[in-house]
Amino acid sequence: SHELTQPPSVSVSPGQTARITCSGDALSKEYTNWYQQKPGQAPVLLIYKDKERPSGIPERFSGSTSGTTVTLTVTGVQAEDEADYHCQSADSTGTFVIFGGGTKLTVL
Amino acid sequence: QVHLVESGGGLVKPGGSLRLSCAASGFTFSDDYMSWIRQPPGKGLEWVSYISSRGSTIDYADSVKGRFTISRDNIKNSLFLQMNNLRVDDTGIYFCVTFDSTSRAFNYWGQGALVTVSS
Numbered sequence: 145s146h147e148l149t150q151p152p153s154v155s156v157s158p159g160q161t162a163r164i165t166c167s168g169d170a171l172s173k174e175y176t177n178w179y180q181q182k183p184g185q186a187p188v189l190l191i192y193k194d195k196e197r198p199s200g201i202p203e204r205f206s207g208s209t210s211g212t213t214v215t216l217t218v219t220g221v222q223a224e225d226e227a228d229y230h231c232q233s234a235d236s237t238g239t240f241v242i243f244g245g246g247t248k249l250t251v252l
Numbered sequence: 253q254v255h256l257v258e259s260g261g262g263l264v265k266p267g268g269s270l271r272l273s274c275a276a277s278g279f280t281f282s283d284d285y286m287s288w289i290r291q292p293p294g295k296g297l298e299w300v301s302y303i304s305s306r307g308s309t310i311d312y313a314d315s316v317k318g319r320f321t322i323s324r325d326n327i328k329n330s331l332f333l334q335m336n337n338l339r340v341d342d343t344g345i346y347f348c349v350t351f352d353s354t355s356r357a358f359n360y361w362g363q364g365a366l367v368t369v370s371s
Contacts, residue, residue, distance in 0.1 A: 177357040186361040241299035
């Protein structure tokens with residue numbers, strides 16, 4: 145499969161927990177990575193290998209996986225977390241790099 | 253500090269060509285895989301191509317295969333993307349990105365170069 149499915153949008157109030165899902169047949173076998181993209185900026189690597197955080201990424205961002213669905217969790221959402229979030233993995237053959245369609249996180 | 257700066261974007265007619273360049277600094281360029289990723293206006297990200305550290309392994313998305321060519325110059329710390337027979341749907345921001353071949357994660361991104369294909 146060449147597809148990763150994300151919800152187009154998620155909304156939460158400040159201080160609440162946001163969960164953004166990414167689904168795809170290959171996700172049970174391939175690593176998933178997450179990127180944050182603020183308007184007019186390049187994406188930033190947020191989570192790699194399903195749940196690892198690069199240095200400098202706040203602990204409130206975490207990743208988890210269950211079968212063919214992976215989840216990005218933002219605990220204690222802040223206004224500055226309002227952005228687009230993209231998941232990325234490989235297809236079921238491990239050949240092609242694929243991205244989800246992106247999820248816009250709105251902080252109410 | 254990793255720094256990636258793209259250049260060479262612009263407006264081109266369908267069927268035309270452009271060559272993007274990416275100047276890299278702040279890391280050992282010759283040790284890393286590199287990639288191009290694009291983003292059409294208002295849409296999501298699309299992987300375009302990647303090249304191994306010495307250029308021996310290259311792959312392309314089906315949408316650009318046969319039209320785009322990725323290359324690198326490890327002496328000049330530069331990455332290139334030759335784009336031929338451009339189509340309207342090639343329009344977007346093209347990002348130069350470092351690529352970890354194990355995790356398949358894109359670690360560092362340039363600010364992007366805008367390519368507009370329009371008659």
